[in-house]
Amino acid sequence: LLDPQSEGEIMSYRVSQILFCARGPSNSPLACCWAFTASRPSALTNEQNGKSPNEILYQCQIFRCENQDAIYRILLSFANAFRRTSVPTNSQLSISRRTTSLIGQAIQATVAQLQPQTSSNSNQSSNSQQIFDGSIKFRCFFDIKEENIDNKGNVILTSVPRPEKNVFNLRKNVRKNVSVTLQQIRGSPLNIERCFGLLLAQGRNVRASDMQLLDLETMGKSEDNRYYIVRGYWNPLARCFKHLTYLNEETPKGARIFLTVALDIVISGISEPVRFLIEAKARISELNKSNDTTSQDISDTIWSSFKKVTPFTEEFDMTIKQVLSKSSHQDETYEVLQLESKSEAERRAKFGRLTSRVPSNSTGDDDDSDEAIISGFGHVSKDCDDEVLSNWSEILIKWRKNYSERPKGLQRLVRQGIPEALRGEVWPLLAGSVKDENEMINTYRLLLTKESASERIIINDLNRTFPAHEYFKEQGGIGQETLYKLSRAYSVRDEEVGYCQGLSFVIATLLIHMPEEQAFMLLCKLMEDERYLLREMYKANFENLQMKFYQLNCLIEENLPDIHAHFYDLKVECHMFASQWFLTLFTAKFPLYLVFRIMDIFLYEGFNAIFGVALALLK
Known part of the structure; x- marks a missing residue:
C-alpha cells in the first residue's frame, strides 16, 4: 500500500500469507468494496504477554474503490498470484480446486466478467502439456524510449539513439518507457501466461534486492502469438528511483554506465517465475534550457540519425527437467536447471569460470573498464582450513x-x-x-x-x-x-x-x-x-x-x-x-x-x- 502523495510505503503483505479474498455483493452499497484476510506471526507481542510464541495474528483489511473495473483487475491479480498449475483449457477459464480454496468464489466471478479479454489465451494454454526435458532458446529484444515534444506540442515516445551497438544515449530527468519482447526460437513451444515483474538496476551482476520494480503499462502476446511484449514506465525523478543515481546524472565524457533489466515471466508448467537478465550500457546527457542534449553528445546524436539502428538483442539458453508432483490433482510441473544469456556464456568461456554474482557493479573485461563501480562490493568468505x-x-x-x-x-x-x-x-x-x-x-x-x-x-x-x-x-x-x-x-x-x-x-x-x-x-x-x-x-x-x-x-x-x-x-x-x-x-x-x-x-x-x-x- 503506497501513499498517493509521497509514494511512500504504508504497509506491505506477503501474498503467501493472504488466506481469503472477497468483494462486496453486486447491486449493493458494498459493491465498490473488497477485502482480504492475512496472517502473520506475532512472536514479539506474544512473548510480552506471556503467550505461546507460535501464535498467529489474523488481520482483515477492507478497501473501498469507486472504480469497479479496478476491483476486478485487483482480484484477478490475486487469482493469478495464487495459481501454481497450468491454465486449464476449459473455455470458461475455470479456476483450479486449489486456487478456489484459497481465494473463494469471488475470484471466479471476477474472472467470468473478464472472460472476453482473456479467452483468447485459452487456445495457447494446451501447449503447457508439451514441455519436455531439454534445451530451449529465447531471443529477447530490448528498447528504451523517451518522452519528446513534437512540432504540434504533443508528447510522443521515441527510441533513444544508440551510437554504439549496446550503448543507449539517455537524457537526465526525462521520463522513459522500457520495452522487452521475448521470442522462443528453439525447443518445444512454451506458453507464457503473464509477466510477474519488470525491474531495473544500475550496474551489472546485481543482487535481487538492488533492483527497482517498474510500473507495468502493457503486457501480452502479439497478434501472431510469436512474441510476448512487456512495457514498463520509468520516471527517474520518482522517489523510488532516487537511489539509481548513476542512471540519472551526467556521465563523464567517454565513459559508460552499466544497467540491468530483469524480466520475470510466468510459464505454464514451471512452478516458479523465470527471470531473464538483460545487461546493457548507457551514457547520460545533461539537458540545456531547450531540452536538447549538451554539446559532448551532439555529434553522437547527429551521426546516429544516419545509422540504421538494429534492435538490441540478447539470446538465452534454458534447460528444464520434469519434477515429480506430490499431488495427483496437479498438472505436470518442471523446474529450470539453467538459464544463461549469450553474453554470460561468452564471458564464462573467456575467463574460464562462471561469473560470480556480487553486490552491485563488478569489474569485467578490458573494454568494460570505464564502468562506474560502486564501492563495497565483493563477497569475502569466512571459511578457513x-x-x-x-x-x-x-x-x-x-x-x-x-x-x-x-x-x-x-x-x-x-x-x-x-x-x-x-x-x-x-x-x-x-x-x-x-x-x-x-x-x-x-x-x-x-x-x-x-x-x-x-x-x-x-x-x-x-x-x-x-x-x-x-x-x-x-x-x-x-x-x-x-x-x-x-x-x-x-x-x-x-x-x-x-x-x-x-x-x-x-x-x-x-x-x-x-x-x-x-x-x-x-x-x-x-x-x-x-x-x-x-x-x-x-x-x-x-x-x-x-x-x-x-x-x-x-x-x-x-x-x-x-x-x-x-x-x-x-x-x-x-x-x-x-x-x-x-x-x-x-x-x-x-x-x-x-x-x-x-x-x-x-x-x-x-x-x-x-x-x-x-x-x-x-x-
Missing part, C-alpha cells in the same frame, strides 16, 4: 603474552592472508592499538559530545561510502550512523586535518571488522603512528601526498621503464590515477576481498606496502 587456523592460534597465544613483540612466523602468515574471522583481532595487534584502551574509549565518547566543523562534508560522504555493502547501504541505518560518529569524532580530535574526503572508506573498512570504539583506536594509530602517518597525507596543502606521487614516479621509472615511457608520451602524471589509491588505501573501487588483503599487508609493513600494490597493479 583447520591447518591455517591452528597456525594462527599458536601465533596469537604467544602474541597475547607480549603485545610489544611480534611473534616469529607472523610475516609468512600475514602475506598468505589473515583469515576473515580473525581480522578484527589481528589488525589492532599489527598496528599496536591495544594499549590504553579504557582511556581511548573515554576520549572517543567525549569527542562525540563536541561540534565538528566538517559536519556537512561528513554527511555528504555517507551515501557514497560502500553503498554496495549490506552494513552501509541503508540510508540512516546503523552502519551509516556509526560511520558518521567515528568520522565526526576524529575530525574533532585532529582539528588541523579535520575530515578529508576518502577517509570514510578507510573507516568503513575498519568498522566491518570491529566495534566503533576499537575502530577509532586503530584509526588514530593509522593517522599518527610513524609507520603509517596518514594524517600527513591528508593535510590541507597535500605536500606529503605530492611527495608520494614523486616517489611512485621514481619507482615506476626504475621498475617499469616501458610503462614510464608510455605515460611520459601521453603526458600522464601519477596524480591522475594514484590520488584515490593513496587517499583511500585502495578501499574505494576494488572488491572487498582485495581491499582486506591490501589492508593486511599495509598494517604489517606500513605505507611502503601501498607503493608495492600500486606497482603490481600497473604491471
Whole structure:
C-alpha cells in the first residue's frame, strides 16, 4: 500500500500469507468494496504477554474503490498470484480446486466478467502439456524510449539513439518507457501466461534486492502469438528511483554506465517465475534550457540519425527437467536447471569460470573498464582450513603474552592472508592499538559530545561510502550512523586535518571488522603512528601526498621503464590515477576481498606496502 502523495510505503503483505479474498455483493452499497484476510506471526507481542510464541495474528483489511473495473483487475491479480498449475483449457477459464480454496468464489466471478479479454489465451494454454526435458532458446529484444515534444506540442515516445551497438544515449530527468519482447526460437513451444515483474538496476551482476520494480503499462502476446511484449514506465525523478543515481546524472565524457533489466515471466508448467537478465550500457546527457542534449553528445546524436539502428538483442539458453508432483490433482510441473544469456556464456568461456554474482557493479573485461563501480562490493568468505587456523592460534597465544613483540612466523602468515574471522583481532595487534584502551574509549565518547566543523562534508560522504555493502547501504541505518560518529569524532580530535574526503572508506573498512570504539583506536594509530602517518597525507596543502606521487614516479621509472615511457608520451602524471589509491588505501573501487588483503599487508609493513600494490597493479 503506497501513499498517493509521497509514494511512500504504508504497509506491505506477503501474498503467501493472504488466506481469503472477497468483494462486496453486486447491486449493493458494498459493491465498490473488497477485502482480504492475512496472517502473520506475532512472536514479539506474544512473548510480552506471556503467550505461546507460535501464535498467529489474523488481520482483515477492507478497501473501498469507486472504480469497479479496478476491483476486478485487483482480484484477478490475486487469482493469478495464487495459481501454481497450468491454465486449464476449459473455455470458461475455470479456476483450479486449489486456487478456489484459497481465494473463494469471488475470484471466479471476477474472472467470468473478464472472460472476453482473456479467452483468447485459452487456445495457447494446451501447449503447457508439451514441455519436455531439454534445451530451449529465447531471443529477447530490448528498447528504451523517451518522452519528446513534437512540432504540434504533443508528447510522443521515441527510441533513444544508440551510437554504439549496446550503448543507449539517455537524457537526465526525462521520463522513459522500457520495452522487452521475448521470442522462443528453439525447443518445444512454451506458453507464457503473464509477466510477474519488470525491474531495473544500475550496474551489472546485481543482487535481487538492488533492483527497482517498474510500473507495468502493457503486457501480452502479439497478434501472431510469436512474441510476448512487456512495457514498463520509468520516471527517474520518482522517489523510488532516487537511489539509481548513476542512471540519472551526467556521465563523464567517454565513459559508460552499466544497467540491468530483469524480466520475470510466468510459464505454464514451471512452478516458479523465470527471470531473464538483460545487461546493457548507457551514457547520460545533461539537458540545456531547450531540452536538447549538451554539446559532448551532439555529434553522437547527429551521426546516429544516419545509422540504421538494429534492435538490441540478447539470446538465452534454458534447460528444464520434469519434477515429480506430490499431488495427483496437479498438472505436470518442471523446474529450470539453467538459464544463461549469450553474453554470460561468452564471458564464462573467456575467463574460464562462471561469473560470480556480487553486490552491485563488478569489474569485467578490458573494454568494460570505464564502468562506474560502486564501492563495497565483493563477497569475502569466512571459511578457513583447520591447518591455517591452528597456525594462527599458536601465533596469537604467544602474541597475547607480549603485545610489544611480534611473534616469529607472523610475516609468512600475514602475506598468505589473515583469515576473515580473525581480522578484527589481528589488525589492532599489527598496528599496536591495544594499549590504553579504557582511556581511548573515554576520549572517543567525549569527542562525540563536541561540534565538528566538517559536519556537512561528513554527511555528504555517507551515501557514497560502500553503498554496495549490506552494513552501509541503508540510508540512516546503523552502519551509516556509526560511520558518521567515528568520522565526526576524529575530525574533532585532529582539528588541523579535520575530515578529508576518502577517509570514510578507510573507516568503513575498519568498522566491518570491529566495534566503533576499537575502530577509532586503530584509526588514530593509522593517522599518527610513524609507520603509517596518514594524517600527513591528508593535510590541507597535500605536500606529503605530492611527495608520494614523486616517489611512485621514481619507482615506476626504475621498475617499469616501458610503462614510464608510455605515460611520459601521453603526458600522464601519477596524480591522475594514484590520488584515490593513496587517499583511500585502495578501499574505494576494488572488491572487498582485495581491499582486506591490501589492508593486511599495509598494517604489517606500513605505507611502503601501498607503493608495492600500486606497482603490481600497473604491471
